[in-house]
Amino acid sequence: MSLKIVVLAKQVPDTHNVGKDAMTPEGTVNRAALPAIFNPEDLNALEQALRLKDKFEGSTISVVTMGLPKSAEVIREALFRGADNGYVVTDRCLGGADTLATSYTIAQAIKKIGDFDIILGGRQAIDGDTAQVGPQVAQKLGLPQVTYAEEIIDIKNGRATIKRHIDGGIETVEAPLPLVVTVNGSAAPCRPRNAKRVMKYKKASCPAERTETTPEMEALLKAKPYLNINQWGAADIDADLNQVGKAGSPTNVKAVKNIVFQAKESRTMTGSDADVESLIVELLSNNTIG
Amino acid sequence: MNNVFVYCELEGKTVADVSLELLTKGRKLANELGVKLECICAGADLNGIESQVMPYGVDKVHVFDAKGLFPYTTLPHTALVVKLFEEEKPQICLMGATVIGRDLGPRVSSALTSGLTADCTQLEIGDFDMKVKNEKGEMVDKHYTQQLYQIRPAFGGNIVATIVNPEHRPQMATVREGVMKKEILDNNYKGEVVKHNVADYVSEADYVVKVIDRHVEKAKHNLKGAPIVIAGGYGVGSKEGFDQLFELAKELHAEVGASRAAVDAGFVEHDRQIGQTGVTVRPKLYIACGISGQIQHIAGMQDSAVIISINNDPNAPINKIADYVINGNVEEVVPKLIKYYKKNSK
Numbered sequence: 001m002s003l004k005i006v007v008l009a010k011q012v013p014d015t016h017n018v019g020k021d022a023m024t025p026e027g028t029v030n031r032a033a034l035p036a037i038f039n040p041e042d043l044n045a046l047e048q049a050l051r052l053k054d055k056f057e058g059s060t061i062s063v064v065t066m067g068l069p070k071s072a073e074v075i076r077e078a079l080f081r082g083a084d085n086g087y088v089v090t091d092r093c094l095g096g097a098d099t100l101a102t103s104y105t106i107a108q109a110i111k112k113i114g115d116f117d118i119i120l121g122g123r124q125a126i127d128g129d130t131a132q133v134g135p136q137v138a139q140k141l142g143l144p145q146v147t148y149a150e151e152i153i154d155i156k157n158g159r160a161t162i163k164r165h166i167d168g169g170i171e172t173v174e175a176p177l178p179l180v181v182t183v184n185g186s187a188a189p190c191r192p193r194n195a196k197r198v199m200k201y202k203k204a205s206c207p208a209e210r211t212e213t214t215p216e217m218e219a220l221l222k223a224k225p226y227l228n229i230n231q232w233g234a235a236d237i238d239a240d241l242n243q244v245g246k247a248g249s250p251t252n253v254k255a256v257k258n259i260v261f262q263a264k265e266s267r268t269m270t271g272s273d274a275d276v277e278s279l280i281v282e283l284l285s286n287n288t289i290g
Numbered sequence: 291m292n293n294v295f296v297y298c299e300l301e302g303k304t305v306a307d308v309s310l311e312l313l314t315k316g317r318k319l320a321n322e323l324g325v326k327l328e329c330i331c332a333g334a335d336l337n338g339i340e341s342q343v344m345p346y347g348v349d350k351v352h353v354f355d356a357k358g359l360f361p362y363t364t365l366p367h368t369a370l371v372v373k374l375f376e377e378e379k380p381q382i383c384l385m386g387a388t389v390i391g392r393d394l395g396p397r398v399s400s401a402l403t404s405g406l407t408a409d410c411t412q413l414e415i416g417d418f419d420m421k422v423k424n425e426k427g428e429m430v431d432k433h434y435t436q437q438l439y440q441i442r443p444a445f446g447g448n449i450v451a452t453i454v455n456p457e458h459r460p461q462m463a464t465v466r467e468g469v470m471k472k473e474i475l476d477n478n479y480k481g482e483v484v485k486h487n488v489a490d491y492v493s494e495a496d497y498v499v500k501v502i503d504r505h506v507e508k509a510k511h512n513l514k515g516a517p518i519v520i521a522g523g524y525g526v527g528s529k530e531g532f533d534q535l536f537e538l539a540k541e542l543h544a545e546v547g548a549s550r551a552a553v554d555a556g557f558v559e560h561d562r563q564i565g566q567t568g569v570t571v572r573p574k575l576y577i578a579c580g581i582s583g584q585i586q587h588i589a590g591m592q593d594s595a596v597i598i599s600i601n602n603d604p605n606a607p608i609n610k611i612a613d614y615v616i617n618g619n620v621e622e623v624v625p626k627l628i629k630y631y632k633k634n635s636k
Contacts, residue, residue, distance in 0.1 A: 129567055136397070136399070144499050146499070170505055171504040172504075173500065250455045266614060268616075269617070276630055
């Protein structure tokens with residue numbers, strides 16, 4: 001048995017590592033200064049896909065991402081680690097999308113791919129932390145979903161057995177294919193890049209990344225068509241323009257406030273023995289500690 | 291029509307705390323809007339379930355009682371919520387930002403094309419102005435009253451965003467356990483109970499996903515209810531560094547929590563994470579060790595009565611909300627706290 005696997009991946013700003021360089025003098029975040037990374041839990045999803053590919057010979061992995069042309073970086077990264085091909089869904093009209101418009105767009109892209117057995121994605125992306133796109137894609141495709149997956153234990157007779165997290169515990173579920181699975185960050189980490197695959201795919205790019213088409217590039221693409229990463233716009237996936245981007249997003253951002261902490265009257269002290277002891281004595285005397 | 295709904299989460303026959311917290315908040319929102327509070331209880335063997343929710347001021351309890359509805363699986367619960375909402379047309383729907391709520395919420399919102407905001411830290415009612423297209427295709431100002439403000443930290447916690455969904459109903463939001471306060475309104479509150487015929491809402495085909503094994507354990511710690519919390523951040527540096535915090539916690543009868551950075555670094559288990567995407571705590575004493583204080587962490591501990599920050603960076607943002615700031619290294623200060631506590635207590 002071979003499987004057609006789709007992995008959903010997102011390029012995200014590295015919000016977990018907002019360093020001092022990324023802060024403006026006003027104390028706000030300069031988003032442009034944040035490095036763009038492969039959303040961490042999407043890498044966990046890719047690993048589950050690669051394990052299925054290892055187990056079921058002849059399986060293929062297609063990676064789908066939506067974003068700016070440079071989000072083709074996550075496709076390349078996935079190719080380096082063992083994916084077979086990728087699709088960048090990029091179009092100006094897709095900008096400003098909330099999770100609902102995003103999931104519509106991704107569902108349309110998956111419909112265009114057409115033939116698939118299992119769709120894997122990270123539980124959530126670190127720039128929004130919503131965990132909404134996976135279930136919404138499943139709903140739009142009319143498929144069952146298994147969220148918070150830890151491990152795909154097996155697939156047989158058209159049913160997947162999956163271990164997943166629940167609040168305060170774990171459960172094992174059995175669900176029929178085709179199926180959408182979102183993978184938790186606690187699942188197995190993704191294997192590293194494969195050196196041979198890096199050599200093979202390092203020049204892969206999507207059309208929008210190739211601002212200048214040199215004759216060398218054209219010759220290269222002709223000789224090695226796998227270096228062309230598929231790129232789709234809204235028209236290519238038959239998207240209804242009322243359902244994508246800002247227009248297709250029910251949620252509106254009313255206000256955004258940068259965080260400024262209100263300073264409290266605080267007492268500052270050193271870590272010296274005398275200071276620490278006087279603090280302990282004070283906390284004991286006012287019964288803050290017993 | 292137009293009421294406030296809360297989806298109540300059930301473990302067996304017990305309504306989850308987070309749902310009771312949302313009923314408390316939902317009651318306040320309903321009062322402000324002049325509408326009723328309704329809730330959904332879906333599970334198995336739910337006779338008398340209403341007695342658990344009624345005291346929070348529920349006007350109508352929708353009970354869906356069928357064997358296949360517990361343990362929770364996505365499709366049957368989605369089917370009944372979606373159909374009920376198509377009939378009842380609520381204006382607001384609140385769910386816990388739990389594994390269940392974060393599995394169900396997006397599925398329902400997608401089916402109803404309604405907006406959903408995850409992990410809200412505040413919910414308020416207010417007005418909203420937006421430019422919309424009129425019949426002639428011109429952009430004109432439109433004023434919306436009594437919208438649900440869904441307020442949450444965003445972008446890794448560096449900003450706080452207020453989200454509204456003016457044109458779509460219901461306005462959906464998930465909220466983590468402990469963020470809202472649970473308060474009984476009236477032990478004798480009388481609301482209506484409607485027992486629905488589940489087969490009218492859920493088809494046999496919806497039961498395709500089977501739970502074949504399930505282990506739920508009581509929490510290993512009581513971080514949420516602990517009077518003293520010792521929390522470590524990335525600045526603690528290692529698992530061994532956390533051992534010291536556990537030692538201090540043992541002395542003070544405290545619990546140990548952590549920032550997301552410390553959890554991500556693998557210093558401590560995920561279930562000890564404090565903040566927007568973890569546990570919210572309100573202890574009488576919070577000792578922040580090597581925590582810089584990103585807003586999503588602050589969101590989970592700012593109501594602590596007394597805050598001590600131990601940090602070698604005098605400009606750490608958390609120092610601004612701390613009552614006591616100790617400028618020093620965690621690994622040096624924590625052993626001193628233990629030493630002088632032992633010396634001065636009793």
